[in-house]
Amino acid sequence: MNSFASFPMREELAQAVKDMGFETPTPIQLKVIPTLLTEPKDIIGLAQTGTGKTAAFGLPLLHHTDVNKKNVQCLILSPTRELCMQIVEELKKYGQHMRGLKVAAVYGGVPISGQIRDVRANPQVVVATPGRLIDLLERKALSLDEVQYVVLDEADEMLNMGFREDIDFILKNTPEREHTWLFSATMSNEVRGIAKRFMKKWEEFSVGSANMTNENIDHQYYVTNNHNRYETLRRLLDFTPGIYGIIFTRTKQDCQDISEKLMRQGYHVSPLHGDMDQKMRSKVMERFKNKTLQAIVATDVAARGIDVNDITHVINYELPDDPEVYTHRSGRTARAGKSGICMSIVSPKEISNIRQIERIVKQRFHKSDIPDGAEVVRKRLFFYLEQIANSVPQDDFAALYQANIHERFEDMDKDELIRRLIWLQLKDTIDMYNDSEDLNAGYDNTSRERGKGNKTVRLFINLGIKDGFTNSDKLLQFITESTDIEANTIDRITVRDLSSFFNVPYSAAEYIIQVLSQKKHKGRKVRLEEAEQRDRERAAAGGGSYGGNRRPNDRPSYGDRPSYGGGRDRSGDRGGDRGGSQKFNRRNDNKR
Numbered sequence: 001m002n003s004f005a006s007f008p009m010r011e012e013l014a015q016a017v018k019d020m021g022f023e024t025p026t027p028i029q030l031k032v033i034p035t036l037l038t039e040p041k042d043i044i045g046l047a048q049t050g051t052g053k054t055a056a057f058g059l060p061l062l063h064h065t066d067v068n069k070k071n072v073q074c075l076i077l078s079p080t081r082e083l084c085m086q087i088v089e090e091l092k093k094y095g096q097h098m099r100g101l102k103v104a105a106v107y108g109g110v111p112i113s114g115q116i117r118d119v120r121a122n123p124q125v126v127v128a129t130p131g132r133l134i135d136l137l138e139r140k141a142l143s144l145d146e147v148q149y150v151v152l153d154e155a156d157e158m159l160n161m162g163f164r165e166d167i168d169f170i171l172k173n174t175p176e177r178e179h180t181w182l183f184s185a186t187m188s189n190e191v192r193g194i195a196k197r198f199m200k201k202w203e204e205f206s207v208g209s210a211n212m213t214n215e216n217i218d219h220q221y222y223v224t225n226n227h228n229r230y231e232t233l234r235r236l237l238d239f240t241p242g243i244y245g246i247i248f249t250r251t252k253q254d255c256q257d258i259s260e261k262l263m264r265q266g267y268h269v270s271p272l273h274g275d276m277d278q279k280m281r282s283k284v285m286e287r288f289k290n291k292t293l294q295a296i297v298a299t300d301v302a303a304r305g306i307d308v309n310d311i312t313h314v315i316n317y318e319l320p321d322d323p324e325v326y327t328h329r330s331g332r333t334a335r336a337g338k339s340g341i342c343m344s345i346v347s348p349k350e351i352s353n354i355r356q357i358e359r360i361v362k363q364r365f366h367k368s369d370i371p372d373g374a375e376v377v378r379k380r381l382f383f384y385l386e387q388i389a390n391s392v393p394q395d396d397f398a399a400l401y402q403a404n405i406h407e408r409f410e411d412m413d414k415d416e417l418i419r420r421l422i423w424l425q426l427k428d429t430i431d432m433y434n435d436s437e438d439l440n441a442g443y444d445n446t447s448r449e450r451g452k453g454n455k456t457v458r459l460f461i462n463l464g465i466k467d468g469f470t471n472s473d474k475l476l477q478f479i480t481e482s483t484d485i486e487a488n489t490i491d492r493i494t495v496r497d498l499s500s501f502f503n504v505p506y507s508a509a510e511y512i513i514q515v516l517s518q519k520k521h522k523g524r525k526v527r528l529e530e531a532e533q534r535d536r537e538r539a540a541a542g543g544g545s546y547g548g549n550r551r552p553n554d555r556p557s558y559g560d561r562p563s564y565g566g567g568r569d570r571s572g573d574r575g576g577d578r579g580g581s582q583k584f585n586r587r588n589d590n591k592r
């Protein structure tokens, strides 16, 4: 049984799955569905969101639902309103051909009257958050007396949110309950406790381990001092034009403060936390889904309800206390076979936490440099060039204004025109990053921190994303395979569009340069040099800088060049709220 067609499912469900375009069952579906269809015993399923677990329990649940009966037969408990709504949406799609099927949603934060009406309309399936369900039970708006199937979805999260007593109360009030299906991303004693109290003999199913390794996630960390955390976040955002991400904070207060600050500075972000009322949260989700927002700043609990498949980046403004929470956060990206990046901003003291998380995630994390100003400008420039190259202007627009445009710029040379357009687009970024600070926390500590006391040297290589090295692992593989150098001697790989940087022990640098410089990649000669040497040469030639380990005082800055806005007063707060037109330009520059 390895296809939906082979599952002994009622015809209406098989048709719905076909309509929805599901081709192959996901691992958790393959494991759970056949059992629950034929022998719906008690089970524990260890699976995270995004693994297809809603269908894993939803299809068997609907299969066993008798649409001719007018009482609640199936109850699904979920931790948040958002998850509740998602489950209902999914169930409605699976049950689209089941005539007479009624699914009701019950959650807090909205007036109860509508829900009283919904549960009195005889639904066979109720999806509920524990608190509101108890409210309705106390008002005798619905009865659980004939519930046969109970699903606890994201049980660990319900326990984290303090619903233990509510869950116990609800389960005790389901006298006809025959089957309990518990789903959880993690297994803890508390989760096992529910099973022990309320389930008979159960079978456990997990997809890999609960902390499944998702090889499509590139885990990166950026080391900065605590007082530079916010500026680092900002720089990472600026360095990632096109980001569609979630920024995680530990507290609601941080969530609110950081997003307000970012909004004031012209970023398209919004907070999402539990103190916001449901209406506001739904609005934020709507703006995020239609991509009006480039990122959401969220607390762990609020982010649980975000069901978006194409998130490009997760940023940990701070690491979570619990390493397991890291896996929840990073699992928000690289879903449905896509790849994604999880960036963590850490202080030097927190590097040991990274090691701990690496063990749990079972993947190596890459220490990356916080980019300097010139890199940010360069990155945004290339992004903008790509946008121009890929844009398709409306025909009407071209026809209407072509003559005027042509006439106005008839005498201007094409290169000059391009230069001016790009300058207009980027001048704010250039101005802001003129003479920007090095936010990386002490490099020297880094080698000590690795515990070897070895001195390392940073190398430049003329290969980057454009050469197919879309992540650090790919470049690492190329270097190790070409040189026979062990992967763990290479560190801090930073892949850029056209080139990359990495650290190697001094003792190995000469060998690596020599061997790799004789190689070709896709017909192009590979070139390496010491990053500092390269920077010195570029500085002497008056060029910008691209990622070596320089200190601010030996960095050539954009401000050195009068044509890049020299002479402007930059005494103001570069990170502060900016005036009208600057802000407008910045928004343009940030537009997705």
Ligand code: AMP
Binding pocket: 021, 022, 023, 024, 025, 026, 029, 048, 049, 050, 051, 052, 053, 054, 055, 090, 307
């Ligand atoms: P879930 O883990 O239940 O939140 O599901 C994540 C997303 O994957 C939902 O949008 C589902 O509709 C979708 N999905 C579930 N199962 C499959 C499948 N077998 N094939 C394709 N998409 C699926």
